[in-house]
Amino acid sequence: MDTTTRNRMNGNKKKKEDEVVSPSIGSPGLVNKALSKASSRDDFDSSKDETSSDDDSQAVANATNNADNAKPTDPPESKYKKLAVRSVIGAMMIAFFTLILSTDHFIVSLFVIALQLLVFKEMVSLRYIEAKEKKIPRFRTLAWFFLLSAFFFFYAKPILVKLATYYPDIFQHFVHYHLWHSFSLYCIGFVSFIFTLRKGVYRYQFSQFTWILMILMMVVVQSNFIISNIYQGFIWFILPVAIIVCNDIFAYFNGFFLGKKFIQKPLMKISPNKTWEGFIGATIWTLVFAYYFAGFLTQFQWCICPKGSSGFMETLTCVPDPVFVEKDYVLPVEVSAFLSKYIGIQMTHFSYVPIQYHALVLALFGSLIAPFGGFFASGIKRAYKIKDFDNIFPGHGGVTDRTDCQFIMGLFIHVYYLTFIKTNDLDANQIWQGLLMLPIDQQVQIYQKLQTTIESVLIKA
Template sequence: MARPRKDVKFPHRGINGNGKPRRPSTSMSEISENNSEPGSPTRNGAAPRPATPLVDPQPQSEYEKKKANFITRTIWTLVMIAGFFWSMFAGHIYLIIVVTAVQIISFKEVIAISNVPSRARSLRFTKSLNWYFLGSTMYFLYGESVIYYFKHILLVDRVLLPLATHHRFISFMLYIIGFIFFVISLQKGHYKFQFTQFAWSHIALFLIVGQAHFVINNIFEGMIWFFLPVSMVITNDIFAYLCGITFGRTPLIKISPKKTWEGFLGAWFFTIIWGVSLTSFMIRSSYFICPVNDLGANLWTGLECKPNPVFIAHQYTLPVPLPTWTHLPSTFSIAPVQFHVLALATFASLIAPFGGFFASGLKRTFKIKDFGDSIPGHGGMTDRMDCQFIMGSIAFMYYSSFIAVNNTTVGGVLEMAITGLTPEEQLEVVKILGKHLVNQDVLSPKVRIHSFTFCFCC
């Protein structure tokens, strides 16, 4: 048996056969092969496979990034459009759910702007209070809308009647509970951060939840008052971009350098054309012009109502006859709502964009590009809805002031009878109303209601 030789030195792993240092290998196989020499057999005696060097992926070019973003943006745009139209045609309740989801996501994004994660973690009630104030505010605003539009249902229900008659007091007490809890949760060393969050959450409630409340009221008043302002803002945004890149030269506002006067005014013209055309189509369907009286209605079942006079065409005569060579009539028939469309299109073109300017200034203040990444390719939900919220508020205020018809409703009569009269006086109202219906041959002289028999002829 051969004895091992003494004083035999094996070359160091980092030195090759010529005595020069080896270049470090970037192959992961050399690291994971139990520090074996290249070409040495493995434990099972088989020769290892040659190492395949890892190749770093080439970074995407600017063109490839823009292309990928364009594809993602287009796909999600089509998804949002399809979801929007489905919810609008499926019924008012689905559209209200969509608006509610949009306002919750937008509130979350705006609140997150001023949030400091390290402090929010140490103050565990900060986020909880924000969501509590959101819930209490939504309870108040949604309750106001439901009570206003569905009095005839709520005020005759034994369980819902107390909630309806004392709704504002209940809402106020919910807010007071949150206010007291905020004061109790104040911690030394965090006062500035906590009060900043308190103020910021209330600003978000005013700018987002408050305005979303008017959007929901527009849905209750008739689908046209929701869809028309929304589509006008989208149309204005598209044509402002197209007109701006086509012949825009004069800057409009410093806070948004890409906006131009040419794009601003060109979008105004095309928004009017779109509004007039869309209105001519929508006023033909009762589903779009009727206020909500059945939350189960959809495009196929439709709604029934007495149309608002603004949807009925009238004859108008020009104060000055046109010259005969124009061959144009001096008398024409048009629905008055088309004149209101001119005003709404002007608001959508001249005022609603300032909601976007406000959002741009807010993002520049906090040095962020988007409010979030809720919508792939588009940024945050707030980035898409910044103009829609203010336009929804404008549309509701304009409708309430110049278009709404104030008629006596069953809900209004019930509210006055139930909240302003004693039970004995309410019973007297029923008897008087019954006598009137008997005289009109609508009711029999004797009517049995549950266990009570009313004799209206006595």
């Protein structure tokens, strides 16, 4: 081989080596390979974490066919078929809900807790990426541990108090130290989360942890107030739930038949299927429904009486709260004269039940504010490019799709009831639970004092 040929070959070899070490701008594949090698030599894994959010988006994008912003060209008969399916399944859900209400406060509370479990499952599964979860030992188990810890904090104490009346030696300790045990469970979960941290998936783990805490706050915390409403009287559970269901039904049917015929713009860009016609029509019909349905519920003592200390499936009797008692309002003379002279109505007074006017306030909240819980859920679905959270109920989606407005409505009822309706700060049930938490010797002292007081009152009478 001559010298010229040898030099040419050496020059080409050196040129290729230079391209690998110092890739040109026009060689993106070599650039990416070189940068990848460089980043792998870095002790930090921040570059891996930086791409985790892109992986999340790509995973959910590839896993869905029913994007929230999809526009299928369904024939007209398909549209009415979906309406029929949605109506039948909706009627079945209302019938099942009515059956649950015919049982006992404890059963209804278990029903609400079961809904929380299903919502938690749907929300956690929404961000599940199998490839990343395989790298994290027992991370999903930890998510359920946080849920059960929250359940223990919110729901265990009344059960422990009840058990302490039958087995005081065993459960009195758990009643007294309930808060400490709840905090201990939280610490166990928090420390366990730190131990599960793995290099390369830090960002995914912290985003999942934040997501779990948000679910607990939005679902479990607000549902705790719903269960509190149940024991204040079934009406404070039935009425708000019925208001949301009524608003949803009329919004759907008004939007179905009248949507975008008067106002072309959608109600919310984040939920383009919602229409102004549906929103306005649902508000009007919900106000009418709430007024008359509240008056209907006041006829039943099982609905207006608080649970108190009555037993399981025991018939409830109570002195009705003033908010449920019919009152007579005498119109001012000037108003009566105006109605008679200009309108032709002879009216000097009218009867009303205060709860009906409170129901109008509840209906306004359920029509104007509570739907934003649905818009919030729509935003989540749009972010993850899914149509429904699940397909448990044909035409309706998952449990989250049916309860997205109920949580904030339940919280509002609790705040509204304690602020504007409840007359006593303490009731007999709360006092009784407080007494059971005291040591036996203090319970005996209170019993003796109460017995002496009652005997003296009876003697005077």
